[in-house]
Amino acid sequence: MISRRTSLLLIAPALVLMAVLFLTPLGYSLIWAFREEEAGRWGIGNFTKAWAFYSADILFSLVIVTLSAALIGALSIAIAGYLTLGRSPRAVAVLRWLYRWPLFIPFVVAAQVMRTFLAKNGMMNNALVEMGLLTPFQTASYLDWRGIVITFVWKQTPFVTLLLAGAMASLDRSMIESAQNLGAKRLRILFGIVVPQVAQTLMVGLILSYVMMMSVLSVPMMINAQQPTMLTVDMAWRINAYGDYGVANALGFIAYLMTACVAWGYLRKELRDRTGEA
């Protein structure tokens, strides 16, 4: 048996690392968001400035990330659902092999790929024109908010699907069979029996994706070079172009609040479920 003091000593290096490398910079940037350098005082000046300049971007970020998360949720349920309930072994095997690929591609590469794919003269439009579905005059560039959403969904769906398919596979198979036995079709089983039992995992996957998408700089920078854009681009711009850490910190604080809302909703639900079970 290890004594209490020894065990504290054992985790001390990890704790120190955590404090020095993570908590200190975080706390520092949160505090310095309230420092007005030019006026030399503390206050909410950075926030009013951030809101005045970037309120549209804050809303834009929120809409993009929420929409992407919703699409990721829907697609991952569809894919994981088919992997669990699909009847053609060959189709299931192919899908299982295919869906993970985007997991191994970094965001910056994904963005680059999407640039060549979604541009006005990109592969997607060329293909549609070749097939005769569009004329060259009708083609439009998707390199705007839609491009960001498509890239996020393409990149993050495999991640959530991976978690979800694992959770579905670990469900007792007879739960599905008993519903089938009573006459339920597959779609009904998916939404009535399977998804409610993996809802926790889906929530976790979506929250992790939400946080991830909030923090990606490369995708909005490369795909959407116009206004409005996402908060990460604004933060980079404030720092690189103006050396304005105050507003950048304020924007970071706002981004942090946006993710904290989601995390809080999740924790509350988790707590309610726990107390409900006890």
Place this chain on the structure above:
Amino acid sequence: MMQQAVQAHAPAEGPAPLGAAISLKDLHLGYDRTDVIAGLSLDVQAGEFIALLGASGCGKTTLLRALAGFVPVRQGQILLDGTDLSHTPPEARGMAMMFQSYALWPHMTVAQNIGYGLKLRGQSRAQIAARVADIAGLVGLGDLTGRRIAALSGGQKQRVALARALAVDPPVLLLDEPLSNLDAGTRGTMRHEIRALQQRLGLTTILVTHDRQEAMSMADRVVILNRGRIAQIGTPEEVYHRPADSYVARFMGATNTLPVDLGGGEELILSLPDGARARLPRAALHVPQTVAPGPAELIFRSDAVELGEVNGAGQGGAGPNSAGLTLRGRVAQHSYLGSVYRHEIRIGALRLMADAARKMPIGADVDACIPATALSLFPARSQTAVTGSKAAAPVAHPL
């Protein structure tokens, strides 16, 4: 353990049975390249209670799952009241199955679990609530319908699973080892309750079990499966007292095997392993298969043996007896089973199990008498290709 086998088929009295007749014709089932069930045919009458009994791996669960549609039929037919269902998907078969693990949905209440099948059938909320209350009362769940599944005991879960299966008025009820997860006391009660419900509703019921007592106490007819084939079909009394082969005899609890050398005609002359000879009238023994002169097996239950202590210096070894066999041996071990003591008797290289109300001391010399009517004679195992070396509890064997 007496059965209502005969009464159950009397169609005159009571309400018309809900159940449907099932007919299996030359059924082949399997996984990958091996057939688990090969060429099985079976007719089940409407309202009949059938138990599929066998050791693990004999194909009984595969057969049940094929009836429910979860195992594809390779060849043959599954007919329900004359309609071929062998290629119908599971959701369209209408046979309600009760799973071994119960397979209740933890995110729903008891009432939602029971009412799920009715919801699928598009019934109104009021209809569902009424039916759920009915069924919950029927299986003895009464006021538990608002509970979560996690808050139920094993026995209660079992009742919910049964109620969920019964709620949709299925023509056939499939039970996959329904009682194996319950403690002994609850199991006894549930056996009785399920049987009573089945009788009351007139459901055609197929039970899969490896417990011979469960099969005999619940079913009208018992089907004993051995390596994917039917070893015997019969009423519980028939399979118990008149086993068709040595596999069935062993599976139904006849654990003692005595290798003999057979001679004679109507009067059998048995050469016992210790060299002694016994003469028994062939008509007194149960001889279901043709047994050629030569090596054979006598199989009998441990409760058929009467043990008597040898006083003083009697005659040595085994001897003939007009009413049966008498074998002399020594008590090697005993254990208490509750109502009787089970003794392990060593007779030369052989070991036999014998039950007696009185405990014999270890090391005592005893006479084991087996009446001729309790003996079943089968060809020796080497002569019969498929007799099931995996029988339930082969205890007596040469050392």
